[in-house]
Amino acid sequence: MKLVTNARLAGRDGLHDIEIDGDRFGRVAPAGELAGTQPAGAPDGPGDAPGGPADPADGPAGASGVLVDAAGGLVSPPFVEPHVHLDTTLTAGEPRWNASGSLWEGIAVWSERKADLTRDDVASRATEVLRWYAANGVLHVRSHVDVTDPGLVALDAMLEVRERVKDVIGLQLVAFPQEGICSFENGPELLEEAARRGVDAVGAIPHFEDTREDGVRSLEIAFDIAQRYGLLLDAHCDEIDDEQSRFVEVLATLARRGGLRDRATASHTTAMGSYNGAYSYKLQRILARSGINLVCNPLANLCLQGRFDAYPKRRGLTQVKEMLAAGVNVAFGHDDVMDPWFPLGTASSLQVALVGIAAAQLTGAAEIDEAFAMVTDRAARVLGLGDGYGIAPGRPANLVVLPASSPYDAVRRQTRPSHVVARGRIVAETPPAVTRLTWPGRDPEDVDFVRTRDR
Ligand SMILES: [Zn+2]
Structure with a gap:
């Protein structure tokens, strides 16, 4: 003891x-x-x-x-990372920098880098970042893994990494169809093969599919696989500054009707930053009834969104404050650590919380505590950790x-x-x-940035 x-x-x-x-x-x-x-x-x-x-x-x-x-x-x-892409991590600038900074050019750059992928390449970069996570006190991580690769090289590497780190970090893997399910050759088969190989969750990317109908169909396919294999669901959803992108209502409704509820998560949902008031109000009710989780990734999305705007440029984030107030569970994620979508980062949840506070205007005292919960307790709910998390x-x-x-x-x-x-x-x-501060005319003093009257 x-x-x-x-x-x-x-x-x-x-x-x-x-x-x-x-x-x-x-x-x-x-x-x-x-x-x-x-x-x-x-x-x-x-x-x-x-x-x-x-x-x-x-x-x-x-x-x-x-x-x-x-x-x-x-x-x-411990801190909980509800959303990162470990297979793409530490590749910023390879084979070229994302010059426009847009999500779409990021996908194109990654598509080029993906051609050189090997199991060791993925495993060593992912393991390096997982060591950073552990050093920062992040002991539960959900990573998306691109499965739009006929060889599923990254997936096999990440399954191996999940096993290797399990004594320190609980790693969940999401089969993420980066280039679409319906719009990519053999997309549904690759997604199901990933489920068969042992991922924890099934993903989707409906706003990237060629048509609205393909987007809806892709979510139906993902839910069907999740239910047949008893898996969680976490879709990249509406990650675009297009107020017409409204797949989160489809995801929430499938989660409610099919019973997946809080085992389902919509990540990014940045189009919510462009929805009108009337639709936002309707959506709050749909999401609250469904029980699904939302994950907001402020570091990456502040950089990726608004790239096609003249001034004023929108923030391009999900409705954090409003959805929390409606009773929806919202967590903050890092999304990318040094890759084509976000070139910075040290895998620190506190850094994510700080940027999230500024981005979502969570400056009230209770809201700052809530932002801390969004990288601890609320993120643990996204991962469905239940009794596997908390000091008790x-x-x-x-x-x-x-x-x-x-x-x-x-x-x-x-x-x-x-x-x-x-x-x-x-x-x-x-x-x-x-x-150690040595101010002229004063004795040297130690500065730790604690306000004197708070000591
Ligand atoms: Zn993502």
Whole structure:
């Protein structure tokens, strides 16, 4: 038995200690109430572990059984990435830069790069970014994988990666028909073959299909495969600045009538940023009744959308505030890390939350907390993690320790986790970053960007 001590937990007053029994959480109690714990800052005493000495193989726990002293920092369930493309990651500039910056040129550039794809190429780039995710405390990741490739090279590579990282990161794979289902040769067969090979979810891209009817048909095919194979569904939906692109109403209705409901997700839905008020109002009811999730990807879509606009240029994002208010579950995703659609990124959920706050104008105190939930709890709901997520007895012992006083503080100061615990083991540690300021005429001082009166 080991302990994470002196943890600040969202929604609870005071500090708490958290038991970790193997790879599961045990009890959570006010600091000092569990046997063998000590207040923050006290030296570790030998031999006072509640369940015997820590297993050295389980991380650098001291003799006291304290795995991590959170020292009053915010302890949160890990970050969750609800939407990324790991097969395309780290390819920005290959074979050429996306000069127009549009989604469509991105697809064309990727189509050229795809011709050179090998299993090792995909696996090594995806694994590198998954290590960045783990370092940032992101321990659940949903990745789309392009299956419009007759060889399914990327899919086989990602299935292998999913197995290789499972002790640290829970990786979900979505069969993503990048170039369409009905508009690509053997599209339906490739999608079904991906389901057979073991993906977790089925995707679609209705706004990319040649006709409106093909778009609707492509969603029907995706739902049919998801239901026959017992899989989740996550479609790229209405990722275009065209107010006529209205496939999310089709997706939501198929999810409600077929019973998939919160096991279905519409990603991007950027056309919602162009819908008129009357249609938006109608859509809120359709989405709320259906129970589907929405994933907004602010980093990529702020860059990709509005490319064909003169000024004023639209934001090109889904209706985050309005859909949250209507009771729809909305999460924030990264989408792309250094690829033809978005050239930047370090796989940081806090960076996504910060940009999401600015992009969706979530500046109220409760809205900032909501933005943190959109990269933790709400994203976990998108992945359908259920009892596999959260700090509570019996659940997998996954958490992050943030050197911050609140979710607001963590987002504002972009604090990297001091510790990341996966399945009961410390997998990442980041020493606090402190800047020494030497102002002429004053003694040197350390600056950590905490407001003096908040200390
Ligand atoms: Zn995407």
